[in-house]
Amino acid sequence: MRKACENPPKPTVERLPIYRRALEILLDEGCEYTSSCELAELAGVTASRLRKDLSFFGRFGTAGMGYPVRELLDAVNSILGTDRLRDVLLVGMGNLGRAIANHAPLRKCGFRIAAAVDVSPAKVGRVICGVRCYPPSETARLVREGGIEFALLTVPPGAAREAAERLAEAGIKAILNFTPVHLRLPRSVVVEEVDFGILLQKVAFAVTQGGGENA
Amino acid sequence: MRKACENPPKPTVERLPIYRRALEILLDEGCEYTSSCELAELAGVTASRLRKDLSFFGRFGTAGMGYPVRELLDAVNSILGTDRLRDVLLVGMGNLGRAIANHAPLRKCGFRIAAAVDVSPAKVGRVICGVRCYPPSETARLVREGGIEFALLTVPPGAAREAAERLAEAGIKAILNFTPVHLRLPRSVVVEEVDFGILLQKVAFAVTQGGGENA
DNA sequence: CACTCCTCGTTACTTTTTTCACAAGAATGA
DNA sequence: TCATTCTTGTGAAAAAAGTAACGAGGAGTG
Numbered sequence: 429m430r431k432a433c434e435n436p437p438k439p440t441v442e443r444l445p446i447y448r449r450a451l452e453i454l455l456d457e458g459c460e461y462t463s464s465c466e467l468a469e470l471a472g473v474t475a476s477r478l479r480k481d482l483s484f485f486g487r488f489g490t491a492g493m494g495y496p497v498r499e500l501l502d503a504v505n506s507i508l509g510t511d512r513l514r515d516v517l518l519v520g521m522g523n524l525g526r527a528i529a530n531h532a533p534l535r536k537c538g539f540r541i542a543a544a545v546d547v548s549p550a551k552v553g554r555v556i557c558g559v560r561c562y563p564p565s566e567t568a569r570l571v572r573e574g575g576i577e578f579a580l581l582t583v584p585p586g587a588a589r590e591a592a593e594r595l596a597e598a599g600i601k602a603i604l605n606f607t608p609v610h611l612r613l614p615r616s617v618v619v620e621e622v623d624f625g626i627l628l629q630k631v632a633f634a635v636t637q638g639g640g641e642n643a
Numbered sequence: 644m645r646k647a648c649e650n651p652p653k654p655t656v657e658r659l660p661i662y663r664r665a666l667e668i669l670l671d672e673g674c675e676y677t678s679s680c681e682l683a684e685l686a687g688v689t690a691s692r693l694r695k696d697l698s699f700f701g702r703f704g705t706a707g708m709g710y711p712v713r714e715l716l717d718a719v720n721s722i723l724g725t726d727r728l729r730d731v732l733l734v735g736m737g738n739l740g741r742a743i744a745n746h747a748p749l750r751k752c753g754f755r756i757a758a759a760v761d762v763s764p765a766k767v768g769r770v771i772c773g774v775r776c777y778p779p780s781e782t783a784r785l786v787r788e789g790g791i792e793f794a795l796l797t798v799p800p801g802a803a804r805e806a807a808e809r810l811a812e813a814g815i816k817a818i819l820n821f822t823p824v825h826l827r828l829p830r831s832v833v834v835e836e837v838d839f840g841i842l843l844q845k846v847a848f849a850v851t852q853g854g855g856e857n858a
Numbered sequence: 859c860a861c862t863c864c865t866c867g868t869t870a871c872t873t874t875t876t877t878c879a880c881a882a883g884a885a886t887g888a
Numbered sequence: 889t890c891a892t893t894c895t896t897g898t899g900a901a902a903a904a905a906g907t908a909a910c911g912a913g914g915a916g917t918g
Contacts, residue, residue: 437904437905437906438904438905439904439905439906440905441845441848441849442845444844444848445838445840445841445844445845446825446841448844449823449825449841450825463864463865463866464865464866465865470825471825472825474906474907474908475865476906476907476908476909477905477906477907479865479866479867479868480867480868480906480907482866482867483866483867483868487866487867488866489865489866489867490865490866490913490914490915491864491865491866491867491912491913491914491915492863492864492865492866492913492914492915492916493864493865493866493914493915494864494865494866495866507848507852508844508847508848508851509847509848509850509851509852510844510847514847516843522742523738523741523742523745523746524739524742524743524746526738526742527737527738527739527741527742528739528839530738531738531739531839533800533823533838533839533840534839534840534843536823536840537823537840537841537843537844538844538847539840539843557738577850578843578846578847578850585748601850602846602847602849602850603846604839604842604843604846608664608748608751608752610661610664610665610685610686610687618846618849618850620842620845620846622837622839622842623660623664623748624743624746624748624749624819624837625660625748625749625751625752625754626660626661626664626752627819627835627837628731628749628752628754628793628819629659629660629663629723629725629752629753630656630657630660630835631793631817631818631819631833631835632723632724632725632729632753632793632817633656633659633722633723633724634656634817634833635724635792635793635816635817635833636723636724637722637724652874652875652876653874653875654874654875654876655875678894678895678896679895679896680895689876689877690895691876691877691878691879692875692876692877694895694896694897694898695875695876695877695897695898697897698896698897698898702896702897703896704895704896704897705883705884705885705895705896706882706883706884706885706894706895706896706897707883707884707885707886707893707894707895707896708884708885708894708895708896709894709895709896710896
């Protein structure tokens with residue numbers, strides 16, 4: 429039922445995790461089948477957009493019946509690559525790093541903090557929030573031997589660029605960048621920026637200009 | 644120099660904070676003037692897109708010269724509503740809440756954690772990470788008396804919906820939702836979702852499918 | 859078995875967003 | 889002063905994304 433994935437639009441891909449979350453809710457409730465209407469409602473999109481999004485990846489439903497929840501969830505997981513638990517490297521065991529290490533919902537999304545890296549000698553060697561802490565010099569070894577593809581960058585702004593370059597050299601595939609620093613890395617490394625300040629500015633505009641139009 | 648803001652595209656608005664960040668870097672470096680090429684390079688967009696984005700809000704540059712950094716930054720701040728320090732309410736003083744309370748860069752973006760709310764009696768009344776902690780019952784008073792418009796929702800998933808509704812009733816204007824729960828609130832409240840799991844899934848797709856195309 | 863109802867997947871259409879290319883305008887130097 | 893050289897701002901074309909409508913095809917019913 430999987431298509432050869434004829435280059436789906438970027439917004440479509442960004443909605444897949446939202447569908448996934450909705451499907452998990454339905455599964456928890458014991459629903460075996462759902463409709464595009466119901467699922468779209470849960471995900472906060474229109475039914476036709478949901479159907480079109482899914483159609484980029486294959487045919488998952490049966491006319492008149494809807495979608496089998498379990499199967500569709502498996503399919504979405506397979507598309508996203510979250511069908512197995514993936515190891516993540518935490519770079520920077522500060523406040524934010526610890527918060528993420530303790531962030532339970534990550535596990536439900538298919539990710540596990542496999543190890544952490546920090547410059548502080550007080551942290552290296554210890555297990556903090558359930559995660560063992562290594563010195564930065566171990567980065568490459570951890571990535572290679574652990575087969576780690578993803579990193580969370582939660583170091584102070586001043587250390588961001590160096591840490592990112594170290595990760596890139598180690599062969600990391602993707603970085604979730606929580607620092608307010610624009611990283612300049614080879615295109616082979618996927619970088620996703622998560623800047624709380626930028627997000628707040630975005631809603632600040634919506635509030636001041638729009639006078640309260642929702643997204 | 645400000646236009647009447649003829650409904651700028653949403654993507655344009657989302658890029659403004661990025662331009663803002665680039666402008667601050669230039670200002671720190673002591674640059675008085677910059678060009679659309681230089682600024683676009685720093686922001687990671689094309690020069691024509693930058694110029695078009697700015698054109699939605701007015702005319703800020705002079706042909707042959709470029710843009711005056713200080714003035715353009717002031718203008719962007721004015722557009723975004725970050726020209727003055729804005730108070731933010733932190734809801735949920737857990738690991739993530741504390742991390743954000745300590746997150747220095749927020750201040751540079753024009754935001755200040757004015758107060759926190761938490762259910763735990765052990766936290767209420769204390770000052771944690773420089774922020775005074777109040778019980779949830781005080782939410783409405785804090786929002787009203789402090790003139791607070793923005794809230795950061797960092798409570799456990801199970802408490803998210805109730806806390807969000809309390810905020811909406813208190814008259815909050817916007818919520819940055821760090822919980823993996825889809826909030827259903829009146830359209831008058833701007834909600835921005837920040838779900839680490841969803842972000843990881845997004846890059847997971849990019850890595851597995853794209854084989855490494857950057858965003 | 860025939861009929862109706864329901865829901866998917868797809869196609870055509872509309873809107874939004876991006877890209878490209880160029881005219882207008884300001885500074886510089888002879 | 890005048891030509892030259894930049895660089896902006898903008899309008900048109902192209903691309904991307906979203907919306908709506910429709911046909912196809914099972915499921916349930918009598």
